[in-house]
Amino acid sequence: MKLLFTFILLFQFIFGSAQEAAPISKEQAEVTIHHFYELFREDPVRTKIAIDYIETTWRDEYIVMLLDIAYITNSKTISNEALRILREKTGKKYFRNIFKWLEWTWNKEQKIIPLYADWLALIYQNIDPKFDKYFRNQTEEALIRLDEVRWGGVVQDGIPPLRAPKMLSASDANYLGSKDVVFGIEINGDARAYPQRILAWHEMFVDEIGGETIAGVFCTLCGTVIAYNTNHAGVKHELGTSGFLYRSNKLMYDKATQSLWNTIEGKPVIG
Numbered sequence: 001m002k003l004l005f006t007f008i009l010l011f012q013f014i015f016g017s018a019q020e021a022a023p024i025s026k027e028q029a030e031v032t033i034h035h036f037y038e039l040f041r042e043d044p045v046r047t048k049i050a051i052d053y054i055e056t057t058w059r060d061e062y063i064v065m066l067l068d069i070a071y072i073t074n075s076k077t078i079s080n081e082a083l084r085i086l087r088e089k090t091g092k093k094y095f096r097n098i099f100k101w102l103e104w105t106w107n108k109e110q111k112i113i114p115l116y117a118d119w120l121a122l123i124y125q126n127i128d129p130k131f132d133k134y135f136r137n138q139t140e141e142a143l144i145r146l147d148e149v150r151w152g153g154v155v156q157d158g159i160p161p162l163r164a165p166k167m168l169s170a171s172d173a174n175y176l177g178s179k180d181v182v183f184g185i186e187i188n189g190d191a192r193a194y195p196q197r198i199l200a201w202h203e204m205f206v207d208e209i210g211g212e213t214i215a216g217v218f219c220t221l222c223g224t225v226i227a228y229n230t231n232h233a234g235v236k237h238e239l240g241t242s243g244f245l246y247r248s249n250k251l252m253y254d255k256a257t258q259s260l261w262n263t264i265e266g267k268p269v270i271g
Contacts, residue, residue, distance in 0.1 A: 024061065029115040032057075036065050037122060039078050051081060058089055061113045064147040067101055068123060072151060102150075110145045117146055117270075128155040128243065133258035134270060143269040144262070150245050156253065157240045161204040161215075167192065183225045187212050199225070203250060204241055206230070215239045217250060217263045228266045 024032070038050040054062060066082040073079050079096075086101065087093060094100040113119070117139040124131035139146065170193070176182070181196040188210030199205065199218035206215050213236060216227040230237045242253040242260055246269070252261040259271025 024059065024113055026114045029113045032062075032065075032113055033115060033119050033122065036062075036069065036119070039069055039082070040073065040123070040126075042075055042078060047078070047081070051085070054085060055089075059113075060111045061116075063090065064105060064112060064116075065119060067098065067105065068120070070101075071098055072123065072127075106145075106148055110147050112139070112147055115139055117142065120146065120149070124151060127151070130156045130258065131243070134242065134244070134253070134260055138270050141270070144246055146270075148246055149251070149260075149270070152243055152245045152250075154241075154243045156243050158243055159201075159203050159241050161206055161240055162198065162202040163206045165194075165198075165205060165207060181223075183216070183218075185209055185214065185216070185227055187214070194225070196223070204239075204252070206239065215252070217252065219249065219263075221248060226263060226266070 035050045035053040038046045041047075054066075063086065066086050070079045070082040083096060087095070092101070092104060094104065117135040118137065121132045121135035124135070176195060182193040183196065183199070184191065184193050186192075190210035192207065192209055194205060194216065196218070200220060202218070203220060204215065204217050206213070208214070213230045214227050215230050216225050218225050230239060238255040239252045239261065240255060242251045244251045244260065246262065250263050252263055253259065254261060254268065257271055259268040261267060262269045
């Protein structure tokens with residue numbers, strides 16, 4: 001009898017622990033989002049209820065949501081609680097090093113709840129109402145990992161693109177030194193130069209060059225400009241700075257659709 005009991009326990013340990021939690025439904029996801037959002041209210045009673053829910057219904061899909069909270073909350077208390085739960089549930093000891101937590105997460109398969117994009121819409125609309133449309137109803141439509149999309153700390157066009165800048169002749173640009181870097185573009189015989197020292201403030205310019213409307217994105221990390229023709233299939237896209245990053249690269253937004261565009265590939269990836 002004792003041997004049989006031991007075998008049953010061993011069987012449950014080997015096979016039972018290997019079983020993954022049942023997929024979460026959209027209805028359950030809505031409840032989960034409600035509890036997580038309660039943490040932002042900083043009400044002691046609501047906070048305790050939310051934490052009890054998170055700990056008793058724990059799933060790996062909660063990891064990135066706790067990191068979202070720790071990343072943007074202004075409350076050190078709530079941030080500490082989110083990171084405490086992460087340490088206890090994952091066994092990792094990255095403490096308050098948010099970027100170490102994110103690096104660890106991004107090196108694993110993405111695990112997010114259904115409606116995760118709606119969670120992003122909910123928490124970021126408080127920063128800028130325009131952010132809601134970036135993410136609403138986009139969980140299944142996104143072409144990139146949503147857990148790798150990070151807020152850059154500004155509202156939409158918080159770093160204002162340089163639009164239709166006034167041009168000077170080379171001889172009049174006496175504010176530039178011999179070692180200043182400029183980026184040159186020539187289209188249909190129309191040549192323009194954009195100084196790095198100016199683009200560093202704007203990170204993006206929109207201009208008409210040789211009859212073509214061009215959006216140029218300056219990467220402050222690698223010091224490179226990528227220029228795109230904003231006319232495609234008869235549609236003229238008005239692009240700007242979304243306020244979000246993907247793998248440290250700026251995500252542009254399209255004013256008409258509020259979709260997010262990858263600056264490396266020049267195409268919409270969310271929306």
